[in-house]
Each structure stands twice: as C-alpha cells, then as structure tokens.
Amino acid sequence: MKLVNYREVKSEPVTEEGxxxxxxxxALSEKDGAPNFSMRIFKVQPGGYTPLHSHSxxxxxxVIAGEGILSDEGEEYRLRAGDIALVSPQEEHQFxxxxxxxxxxxxxxxxxxx
Amino acid sequence: MKLVNYREVKSEPVTEEGxxxxxxxxALSEKDGAPNFSMRIFKVQPGGYTPLHSHSxxxxxxVIAGEGILSDEGEEYRLRAGDIALVSPQEEHQFxxxxxxxxxxxxxxxxxxx
Numbered sequence: 001m002k003l004v005n006y007r008e009v010k011s012e013p014v015t016e017e018g019x020x021x022x023x024x025x026x027a028l029s030e031k032d033g034a035p036n037f038s039m040r041i042f043k044v045q046p047g048g049y050t051p052l053h054s055h056s057x058x059x060x061x062x063v064i065a066g067e068g069i070l071s072d073e074g075e076e077y078r079l080r081a082g083d084i085a086l087v088s089p090q091e092e093h094q095f096x097x098x099x100x101x102x103x104x105x106x107x108x109x110x111x112x113x114x
Numbered sequence: 115m116k117l118v119n120y121r122e123v124k125s126e127p128v129t130e131e132g133x134x135x136x137x138x139x140x141a142l143s144e145k146d147g148a149p150n151f152s153m154r155i156f157k158v159q160p161g162g163y164t165p166l167h168s169h170s171x172x173x174x175x176x177v178i179a180g181e182g183i184l185s186d187e188g189e190e191y192r193l194r195a196g197d198i199a200l201v202s203p204q205e206e207h208q209f210x211x212x213x214x215x216x217x218x219x220x221x222x223x224x225x226x227x228x
Contacts, residue, residue, distance in 0.1 A: 001186045002200040003193070006176070033202040034172045036224035037151045058148045062120070062176060062220055064196070072115045079117070082178070086116040088147040106176055108222060110150035 002032045006041050006064065006106075014042075014050060021048025021097070030111050037110050042095065044068060044103040049096040057110050059087035066103035069096045079105070116146045120155050120178065120220075128156075128164060135162025135211070144225050151224050156209065158182060158217040163210040171224050173201035180217035183210045193219070 004027060011025035022044045029038040041064075044050070052071070061070075067080040071094045072087055079085060087093045097103040118141060125139035136158045143152040155178075158164070166185070175184075181194040185208045186201055193199060201207045211217040 001189070001191075001202060001205060002198075003184075003191050004198050005194075006196050006198055009198070027198045028174050028200045032200050034174060034200055035203060036172060036226075037174065037222065039174050039176070039198060039222075058150060060142050060148060060151065060153050060222070062153070070117075075115070077115075077117050080119075082120050084116075084118050084120055084123070084141045084153060086142045086146050086148055088115060089149060091115060106220075108151065108153075108174070112150075 002028060009041055011041070011043065016051050018051030018053070019049065021045035022050055035111070037108055039106055039108050042105055042107055044095055044097040046097050046100050046102070050094055052092060052094040054090050054092040055113065056089050057113050058089055059093070060108045061085040061087070062106045064104040064106065066097070066101045067099050068103040069098055071096065116142060123155055125155070125157065130165050132165030133163065135159035136164055149225065151222055153220055153222050156219055156221055158209055158211040160211050160214050164208055166206060166208040168204050168206040169227065170203050171227050172203055173207070174222045175199040175201070176220045178218040178220065180211070180215045181213050182217040183212055185210065
C-alpha cells in the first residue's frame with residue numbers, strides 16, 4: 001500500500017536530449033512494490049516539450065490539468081484535462097505545451113522496457 | 115493511438131457479488147493495442163462499494179473527483195481528488211463511497227491477471 005497526492009511526489013527535470021521545461025515524478029513503481037507497471041507524473045511548462053522518440057512499449061496517459069499537443073506518428077492531437085490517450089508501441093511521439101499554463105498528466109509504462 | 119475523454123468511455127455495472135452502486139469503464143486495454151496493462155474508470159455512487167477481495171496483481175489508482183475510503187488490509191485510507199494509491203499484490207482491499215457525491219477514479223491492472 002502506498003498513498004500520496006500527485007502534487008507531493010518528488011520531481012526531477014527531464015534531462016534527455018530534445019527535452020525542455022519538463023519534469024518527471026515517479027509516483028508508483030517497482031520500488032513501491034508494483035510488479036508490472038509504473039505511474040509517473042509529467043509537468044510541462046508553457047513552451048516546453050519532451051523528446052520526439054519511439055520505443056517498444058506503450059504509454060497510457062491521463063491529463064490532470066492544462067492542455068497541450070500530443071504528436072503521434074506525425075498527427076497532432078490536443079489533450080485536455082480528463083482526456084485519456086494511448087501511445088502504442090513503436091509510435092513516434094512527443095508532448096508539447098503550446099498553451100500558457102502548466103500541463104500536468106499521468107503517463108504509465110511497463111516495468112520491463114526493452 | 116487512442117484518444118478519449120474519461121466521461122465518454124462506455125461503462126457497465128460491476129455485477130460481482132459484494133458490489134453495489136459501482137460502474138467500470140475500460141478506457142485502454144489489449145483491445146486498443148496496449149500489450150502490458152489496462153486503464154479502467156470506476157464510478158462509485160454515494161453508499162456504493164466494490165467487493166472486499168484480494169488477487170495476485172497490483173492496482174494503481176488516481177482519484178479524478180469525489181472522495182471515498184480505500185480499505186486495505188484492514189486499514190482505512192481516505193482518498194481525495196489528486197491522490198494516487200497502490201494496492202500491492204495479495205492485499206485485501208475494498209473501495210467504499212461514504213460521501214454524498216460520485217467518487218470517480220482510475221484503476222489500472224496488468225493484462226495478465228492470474
């Protein structure tokens with residue numbers, strides 16, 4: 001059992017090349033006793049973005065607050081609070097905040113990522 | 115890629131024995147191309163609850179709106195909007211809405227549940 005408010009999870013900057021104005025906070029993971037998948041919280045500042053990349057696992061996303069663009073396989077989708085999105089394996093994707101408030105969303109990944 | 119607002123996902127009543135006033139909506143699952151885990155939305159009416167049970171996999175929870183009690187291994191925890199909770203494998207747990215508004219939360223499970 002673990003209980004935490006999403007605002008209280010320790011966040012760190014995303015330092016990967018191609019990222020700007022973005023933090024990640026690992027809310028639930030293997031370290032907490034979750035064997036299969038992990039919940040992270042992303043906060044993207046206005047003008048910020050994550051790297052354009054792809055990988056062999058899925059993302060499952062729930063938007064908490066704010067809004068922004070999810071680019072997926074060259075298509076752009078606007079994500080707002082309450083929206084749920086799936087980025088399927090191998091899809092090239094990027095999150096980009098084109099608004100004027102912080103964009104906050106949950107993004108889950110499997111623990112085995114290879 | 116799939117994009118949907120959480121309010122728009124088709125829900126169905128939880129008919130399992132020991133459940134009352136609760137619906138489940140499968141937002142993202144294997145059917146959508148998510149190989150590893152699935153995102154469901156629960157809505158528990160005031161006075162409603164899920165069965166007290168346990169299983170070999172984890173739940174990862176994010177509370178969207180409302181509040182209620184998560185009973186886990188005999189301890190009671192109040193979950194409010196913005197709270198994140200992990201129910202670890204084998205922990206006996208139940209969700210119970212003791213308030214007066216609908217309690218809405220996301221609850222994720224691995225696709226392999228056995």
